[in-house]
Amino acid sequence: MTLASRRSALPPTLGLDFGTTNSVAAIADPSVPGGVREVGFPDGAITHSVFRSALDFWQTGSRQRLETLVEGGPWAIAHFVESPEGSRFLQSFKTFAASSSFRSTVVHGRSFRFEDLLATFLDRLAAHADPDVLPLPRRLIAGRPVTFAGGAPDPQLAQSRYDAAFSRAGFDEIHYVHEPVAAAFWFARRLTREATVLVADFGGGTSDFSIVRFTVDGHGVTAHPLAQTGVGIAGDGFDYRIIDAVVSPKLGKGSRYESFGKWLEMPAHYYAAFARWNQLAIMKTGETLRELNRLAGRSDDPTGLEQLIEVIEEDLGYPLYKAVSEVKFALSHAEEAQLSFRHRDIAIEATVRRADFERWIAGDLEKIAAALDEALARAGLADAAIDRVFLTGGTSFVPAVRRMFTDRFGASRVETGDQLLSIAYGLALIGAEEDVERWTVREAAVA
CATH class of the missing domain: 3.30.420.40 (ATPase, nucleotide binding domain)
Structure with missing residues (x-):
């Protein structure tokens, strides 16, 4: 056969x-x-x-x-x-x-x-x-x-x-x-000669890397997986940096509340929930809302806390996500963008500059770069041994992410395409x- x-x-x-x-x-x-x-x-x-x-x-x-x-x-x-x-x-x-x-x-x-x-x-x-x-x-x-x-x-x-x-x-x-192995498999269909390919898949929750060696002969393309690594940081984490710097301070972050004659900082875990959009949905419990209402009554920023409660009670995670994602997307093409989020008593307007955004995500980029280093180390390869770099996933549009690869491997070796479809194919x-x-x-x- x-x-x-x-x-x-x-x-x-x-x-x-x-x-x-x-x-x-x-x-x-x-x-x-x-x-x-x-x-x-x-x-x-x-x-x-x-x-x-x-x-x-x-x-x-x-x-x-x-x-x-x-x-x-x-x-x-x-x-x-x-x-x-x-x-x-x-x-x-x-x-x-x-x-x-x-x-x-x-x-x-x-x-x-x-x-x-x-x-x-x-x-x-x-x-x-x-x-x-x-x-x-x-x-x-x-x-x-x-x-x-x-x-x-x-x-x-x-x-x-x-x-x-x-x-x-x-x-x-x-x-x-x-997932990055699947993206590499899709990318390989366009190869006409042997190549060592680095695939970087940037999604909403994770950034994953795969290095695959492709050989070409009369029977077609043969793939030889060399290494895979990943890190749980990606687009949602970048969204959180915008929220943490621009939105959360309007919702009471950094405020204080009075307890037994002492002024204490507002618990950080209420705002850390914005790091994962899924966490907001499970904060809508009677216990959480009662505690936030209690804190609002003792806070030096009751308005901010009341608006945080409104975000949770009214399930505003999606419209907030949409507003932040639009800013992130706009910053891929412009040096600054306007963040606008309004709902009843909440009115947040702010200009977000790309330079500030890149400063906020600098620590995340370092962790992503470390995962890339690990992939190369596992494959036993230097940067020069990578013939092609294929970027996929929506977060690959972020200029600072793309620059990480063009600066390291050269723009001529970096390709994108089918960012949302390549893995499934x-x-x-x-x-x-x-x-x-x-x-x-x-x-x-x-x-």
Whole structure:
């Protein structure tokens, strides 16, 4: 049997890039030459190529017979924007995947574990998929970061949660591939000569690196993985730096409160929650809000604390995220941008300069650079041994991030393209390989 015939005997595969901010899916059918197609999501006159990694829950019906409804992706955002009252909006929940401290969150009286949230999200993704690609394949190649987000991530826990959610979604063959490896696989299709390629994948929650050696012969391109590393810092962390410097001081950060005759600084953990958009959603508890109201009554900045309470009570995480993300995007093209966030009593207006933004994220960039150094060290390579650098992921648009690579490797060696799609396409292509296990990764169970 030839390699081509072995490939054609494989079943169709869904490549799924479940991201912190966006998710993308593609299907590979080995029986069709070059047969990789994206999974689109029709929405009236347009078709979305990415599905926002978000959920919105709300209730309908009478008090005696309430029904909880849920939407995902762009439809979750649309419903939340139209009817924020009573909605429970969740975004960036991938960040919970490897967190042992996150057990569940309560949504309209029901407890949801991470695997429940992911299974619900996958159900909505499938429900909105283009009918032309349905039913979706039951064979799955899912992307996963090299290093999960969080202070002490547990990759084995994340894998078990993923396994449970994907099984509930109907997949009966599940494989995992490091996300930058998938991006490298997609990039390799354009190679005409052998090359050592560094792929840097910058998402919302993690920055991951993969170094792959590609050789080219009469049978095509062959890949030889050399090293993978990652760090739990990326776009969401950059957002937090803007919030910490510009928004949080307007919401009471830096203020003091009186306790037993002493003036104490406002607890920092309320503002640290802005470091992960998913954390804001789980702060909306009676205990947290009662404590904040108590502190506001004793604060030297009661207005700021009251506005922080408003952000939490009114589920303003998404509009705040949108305002900050727009500023970050604008700073990729301009030296300064205007941050504008308004809601009832909250009115935050500020000019954000790129130079200040780059100063705020300098520490994050150092940690990202250290992860890059580690990848090169593991591969046993000097900078000069890298022939091509491929940047993918939305955060790769940040000038300071791109400059990290052009300064180090030279602009002629650095390429970008398909920043949001390359991983899903690469995952699907790997699924069409006869030796798929060569590319997959699975955490060993803890004895």
